[in-house]
Amino acid sequence: MIGNFLDQFWSLTFGGLSLGFIYILIALGYTMVYGVLRMINFANSEIFMVGTFATIIIIRDLFKFTQVSEYATGFRLWLILGTALIFAMLVSGILSMLVEMVAYRRLRRMNSGVLAPLISAIGVSMVLSESVRILTDSRPVASPRAMEKKFLGQFFDAGIRIDNTIIVISALVLFAILITFVNKTRMGKAIRAVSMNPNAARLMGINIDGVISATFLVGGLMTGAAGFFYTLKYENTSAFIGFELGIAAFTAAILGGIGNIKGAFYGGLALGLLETYASFFLGTQWKAVTVFIVLVLVLYTKPNGLFGEALTQTRA
Amino acid sequence: MFNLRDKGAEIWENQGRIGRIVIAVGAIAIVAALPFMGGTFLNTPVADYESVLVYPIAMFVLMAIGLNIVIGKSGLLDLGYVAFFAIGAYTMGLLGTKTDLNTWEILPIGIAMAMFSGIILGVPALKLRGDYLAIITLGFGEIVRIVALNLGALGRSEGIQGIPTPPGIFGIEYAFDSHRIYYWTLLILILLAIWMVRRLSARRAGRAWESIRQDEDAAELLGVPTFKYKVWAFVLGASVGGAAGVLYASKTLFIAPDNFTLQISILILACVVFGGMGNIWGVILGAVILGYLPDRIRFLSEARLLVFGLVLVIMMNLRPDGILPRKKREKAIVKKDAS
Amino acid sequence: MNKSLIELKNVTMKFGGVTALSDVTFDVKEKEILGLIGPNGAGKTTVFNVITGVYQITSGEIIFDGKSLAGVKRYKITKRGIARTFQNIRLWGDMTALENVMTAADTHKKSGLVSGLFGFPISRREEKRDKARAQELLDFIGIGEYSDRLAKNLPYGVQRRLEIARAMGAEPKLLLLDEPAAGFNPAEKVELAATIRKIRDAGYTVLLIEHDMSLVMKVSDRVVVLDFGQKIADDSPRNVQDDKRVIEAYLGVPEDAS
Numbered sequence: 001m002i003g004n005f006l007d008q009f010w011s012l013t014f015g016g017l018s019l020g021f022i023y024i025l026i027a028l029g030y031t032m033v034y035g036v037l038r039m040i041n042f043a044n045s046e047i048f049m050v051g052t053f054a055t056i057i058i059i060r061d062l063f064k065f066t067q068v069s070e071y072a073t074g075f076r077l078w079l080i081l082g083t084a085l086i087f088a089m090l091v092s093g094i095l096s097m098l099v100e101m102v103a104y105r106r107l108r109r110m111n112s113g114v115l116a117p118l119i120s121a122i123g124v125s126m127v128l129s130e131s132v133r134i135l136t137d138s139r140p141v142a143s144p145r146a147m148e149k150k151f152l153g154q155f156f157d158a159g160i161r162i163d164n165t166i167i168v169i170s171a172l173v174l175f176a177i178l179i180t181f182v183n184k185t186r187m188g189k190a191i192r193a194v195s196m197n198p199n200a201a202r203l204m205g206i207n208i209d210g211v212i213s214a215t216f217l218v219g220g221l222m223t224g225a226a227g228f229f230y231t232l233k234y235e236n237t238s239a240f241i242g243f244e245l246g247i248a249a250f251t252a253a254i255l256g257g258i259g260n261i262k263g264a265f266y267g268g269l270a271l272g273l274l275e276t277y278a279s280f281f282l283g284t285q286w287k288a289v290t291v292f293i294v295l296v297l298v299l300y301t302k303p304n305g306l307f308g309e310a311l312t313q314t315r316a
Numbered sequence: 317m318f319n320l321r322d323k324g325a326e327i328w329e330n331q332g333r334i335g336r337i338v339i340a341v342g343a344i345a346i347v348a349a350l351p352f353m354g355g356t357f358l359n360t361p362v363a364d365y366e367s368v369l370v371y372p373i374a375m376f377v378l379m380a381i382g383l384n385i386v387i388g389k390s391g392l393l394d395l396g397y398v399a400f401f402a403i404g405a406y407t408m409g410l411l412g413t414k415t416d417l418n419t420w421e422i423l424p425i426g427i428a429m430a431m432f433s434g435i436i437l438g439v440p441a442l443k444l445r446g447d448y449l450a451i452i453t454l455g456f457g458e459i460v461r462i463v464a465l466n467l468g469a470l471g472r473s474e475g476i477q478g479i480p481t482p483p484g485i486f487g488i489e490y491a492f493d494s495h496r497i498y499y500w501t502l503l504i505l506i507l508l509a510i511w512m513v514r515r516l517s518a519r520r521a522g523r524a525w526e527s528i529r530q531d532e533d534a535a536e537l538l539g540v541p542t543f544k545y546k547v548w549a550f551v552l553g554a555s556v557g558g559a560a561g562v563l564y565a566s567k568t569l570f571i572a573p574d575n576f577t578l579q580i581s582i583l584i585l586a587c588v589v590f591g592g593m594g595n596i597w598g599v600i601l602g603a604v605i606l607g608y609l610p611d612r613i614r615f616l617s618e619a620r621l622l623v624f625g626l627v628l629v630i631m632m633n634l635r636p637d638g639i640l641p642r643k644k645r646e647k648a649i650v651k652k653d654a655s
Numbered sequence: 656m657n658k659s660l661i662e663l664k665n666v667t668m669k670f671g672g673v674t675a676l677s678d679v680t681f682d683v684k685e686k687e688i689l690g691l692i693g694p695n696g697a698g699k700t701t702v703f704n705v706i707t708g709v710y711q712i713t714s715g716e717i718i719f720d721g722k723s724l725a726g727v728k729r730y731k732i733t734k735r736g737i738a739r740t741f742q743n744i745r746l747w748g749d750m751t752a753l754e755n756v757m758t759a760a761d762t763h764k765k766s767g768l769v770s771g772l773f774g775f776p777i778s779r780r781e782e783k784r785d786k787a788r789a790q791e792l793l794d795f796i797g798i799g800e801y802s803d804r805l806a807k808n809l810p811y812g813v814q815r816r817l818e819i820a821r822a823m824g825a826e827p828k829l830l831l832l833d834e835p836a837a838g839f840n841p842a843e844k845v846e847l848a849a850t851i852r853k854i855r856d857a858g859y860t861v862l863l864i865e866h867d868m869s870l871v872m873k874v875s876d877r878v879v880v881l882d883f884g885q886k887i888a889d890d891s892p893r894n895v896q897d898d899k900r901v902i903e904a905y906l907g908v909p910e911d912a913s
Contacts (some may be wrong), residue, residue, distance in 0.1 A: 064412075116632045117632070123629035530748060537709070539762030
């Protein structure tokens with residue numbers, strides 16, 4: 001077992017890394033919203049799920065790929081991937097904003113405590129996943145393969161697959177853009193101000209509703225990108241996919257210290273690797289259980305996360 | 317709508333002891349007679365009327381009463397309530413097929429198992445903030461299902477078949493298709509649960525839960541052992557879920573992980589929220605309506621969960637107290653004084 | 656002089672880099688009314704919070720009734736005999752005034768869920784007795800007629816008094832009052848002063864935070880003054896009023912502003 005593990009170590013690691021980057025992007029959806037609202041965005045998992053379907057719509061319906069199509073190459077391939085990524089991000093981003101308006105905004109104005117918005121968000125995620133379930137007849141949906149999954153090279157004995165490479169590089173780029181946005185732009189600074197101290201931010205004339213909307217938008221964009229990458233890697237989705245990925249990404253956010261953008265990065269990577277290694281030993285059917293145990297242990301022993309600096313200093 | 321609650325409370329509080337007994341007995345008699353009304357407008361075109369009375373309606377009512385202890389009374393959001401239902405059902409399934417114990421002997425064991433898992437989950441989870449509790453319980457509900465799906469001893473996706481029906485008592489036989497017998501059995505369990513909840517709410521425990529729900533820190537600082545009472549609420553809720561699970565397994569005679577999905581937790585949550593968190597009559601009414609309508613109105617049955625999701629969003633935004641809100645004792649009493 | 660009921664010995668409380676209390680030492684004698692005053696941010700409410708276990712002190716010691724309070728759970732501190740009110744009213748709004756008091760009174764109850772469930776005679780008797788006692792407390796504070804009203808619907812002044820009655824419900828030896836006169840008009844303040852004295856005469860020890868100087872000086876047996884987390888005076892009301900450092904702290908001298 002251990003011998004096998006060492007043989008496969010690098011290929012597992014590459015798979016775990018790309019999964020980790022998918023987690024990072026979804027975790028950003030949780031962590032940013034948590035930063036400004038101090039609330040778990042329960043619907044984020046379904047926003048991810050919708051992102052995977054948005055990707056399939058582009059590849060399958062716009063570019064008419066089927067399971068037997070020839071692979072696209074060159075410029076056309078990048079056009080397809082680029083369109084799908086942007087479309088998935090936009091759909092999820094806008095949906096995320098809508099979710100905020102429907103599930104949270106009114107309750108926030110009513111100052112209704114913690115329970116009501118949580119339940120309302122649960123309701124919204126139920127509506128989203130059920131709508132998609134009814135539309136897809138409860139069946140999983142396969143994504144046609146538009147890109148040949150070549151190996152770019154070898155690292156020790158492990159092949160470096162092109163889709164994993166694309167995921168890691170694009171996710172890094174998106175993450176860098178996000179960090180720049182949060183640190184350099186007006187809106188980014190406003191988001192940080194609100195997450196540090198909403199009342200002070202309000203007194204300084206920041207439009208809180210606008211900032212919260214923007215935060216949901218940005219979180220949704222990142223989560224939508226994760227939907228695209230997930231579809232690229234696993235070529236499969238269903239109406240039920242949100243739950244498992246959602247709770248894993250939430251665990252990643254907690255692991256890194258929720259509310260903390262850099263924490264989401266470390267937490268996502270750590271969980272992606274941990275889950276992949278654990279699945280190797282225990283079998284993939286137990287990976288949700290592994291994730292859950294990690295979540296409970298972290299919440300119980302280090303609720304501020306393993307990687308974060310003091311939460312108050314680096315919140316979103 | 318507003319008047320429905322106050323009217324009811326007013327009538328009840330202005331009755332003497334005998335009047336109250338008459339009302340209670342009358343209400344129970346009407347509810348117990350429901351299986352005979354299959355031929356009337358109540359009939360359900362989607363599924364067999366009498367079986368609908370058992371599941372979902374009576375089962376939902378029982379579980380909603382249990383979940384209401386957790387959510388409505390003490391303000392703890394438990395999104396994994398199905399776990400306790402599943403634990404009760406699997407206890408019945410395993411012991412019913414592997415041992416000679418019968419349903420009535422397994423019932424307390426199933427309840428104990430559910431309470432025990434309530435402690436296992438609750439003791440670490442209840443130390444956390446409310447929204448973390450929500451996600452931990454959400455995960456737990458799903459973990460129980462995954463464990464059932466992957467453990468050979470629990471039958472994996474095949475589940476457990478050939479679970480025995482309850483043995484007859486007092487000459488009443490439980491046949492697989494005698495729905496009304498199960499319905500009446502559940503009715504007795506429901507009455508017991510109502511009795512338990514009302515009893516506790518009127519006393520020290522009820523006050524402690526209420527204070528925790530409204531301001532936990534203030535409660536702790538005024539001497540309420542908040543953690544202990546939160547665990548109690550959680551465990552009592554679990555016990556009701558476990559009891560429902562045992563009965564469910566002994567009724568369907570076949571259980572599989574698919575019967576215990578996350579959606580059940582959300583359905584029961586919707587019943588509680590729709591009816592009115594914290595008001596036991598509201599919760600019962602909510603469970604009856606949400607259990608009944610999808611089988612009465614055909615197009616609802618396909619989109620059942622969608623509708624329930626909508627119910628959660630709409631109720632929270634427009635009427636967060638539910639259709640029959642928490643009783644405001646003040647009003648009824650003031651009226652009585654005036655008369 | 657009576658013996659000490661509670662002693663704070665060299666108590667220091669730091670939050671990160673900020674020192675809220677610095678080496679504070681004072682005691683409250685039995686059956687005494689001790690006024691705790693100081694400008695805004697002096698650390699008065701922090702004193703309440705360290706006594707009631709909301710914060711664990713960074714160093715020092717708090718002895719109550721001969722025993723240390725270090726590491727004692729918050730509800731157990733109440734059980735030992737310390738109860739407080741809140742500066743920003745924190746009643747349980749959806750409960751009646753009577754229930755608010757009864758809930759706090761449950762602190763000392765033995766009978767648990769099981770006997771509550773089966774309605775053992777002991778529990779039923781206890782319930783009756785508690786109700787009567789809670790009503791007595793409301794009468795004592797002068798708000799008996801509001802017992803069946805929901806706390807959230809009560810007038811502001813009644814809510815403030817209910818805070819006191821609720822804390823007394825927990826049968827404390829030491830009662831911590833956090834600005835009980837906030838928002839009161841002069842007539843109400845006079846009445847409150849009488850109530851506080853009445854509470855002391857009934858056998859309670861009172862530690863009082865209050866902004867209204869005339870009220871503090873009128874009811875307190877002794878006054879402790881905090882400024883920037885340090886004790887700057889501990890004397891009779893008369894002497895404190897003449898204390899140079901106290902006057903400086905309140906009026907602000909240039910060195911404070913720097």
